[in-house]
Amino acid sequence: MKSKIFLYLFIFVSLICLYLFVSNGNMVKVKDARIDKLEGQIESLRDSVRDTQLKVLEMQYFSLENNDDALAYYDHLKLEDPSRYIADKLLETNESKGDNPLVPYEGMDSDFKINKIKVLNHKWILTDFSDGKYWGELLIKYELKDDLSVDFTMLDHLLYTRSE
Structure with a gap:
């Protein structure tokens, strides 16, 4: 009886570990996708800031x-x-x-x-x-x-x- 409890406990803990492993894998994928999206936004913001700086320099030329x-x-x-x-x-x-x-x-x-x-x-x-x-x-x-x-x-x- 004691060995069956340990077997069920082992199976239950294994299922929890499997769930956590799959869940963490999915969370990592979602976080990586968000990071990639934010990096793209940062790059577009950098381009926008660079363009704005060039426009300001152009406007200040005759000054x-x-x-x-x-x-x-x-x-x-x-x-x-x-x-x-x-x-x-x-x-x-x-x-x-x-x-x-x-x-x-x-x-x-x-x-x-x-x-x-x-x-x-x-x-x-x-x-x-x-x-x-x-x-x-x-x-x-x-x-x-x-x-x-x-x-x-x-x-x-x-x-x-x-x-x-």
């Missing part, structure tokens, strides 16, 4: 901050951020009453003011202006002088027409 040759013009002025300084000086032109003096159009809904500024290099700025309803762009030539004053000259302009 004073990334143009060492243009920045060399301002080494003697000891400005920490020449681009921000020039943009601030340009925004000061918005403070005058009425339209911004650099915008060659009269505002239709309100006064035309400069909104966005992109300092391209040591000579040119690209800006966006708007009166809230109508908008346009300006190409501005500027000169930063040794006394830190800035002269702005509008080179070209564009006013978008509204199509409704």
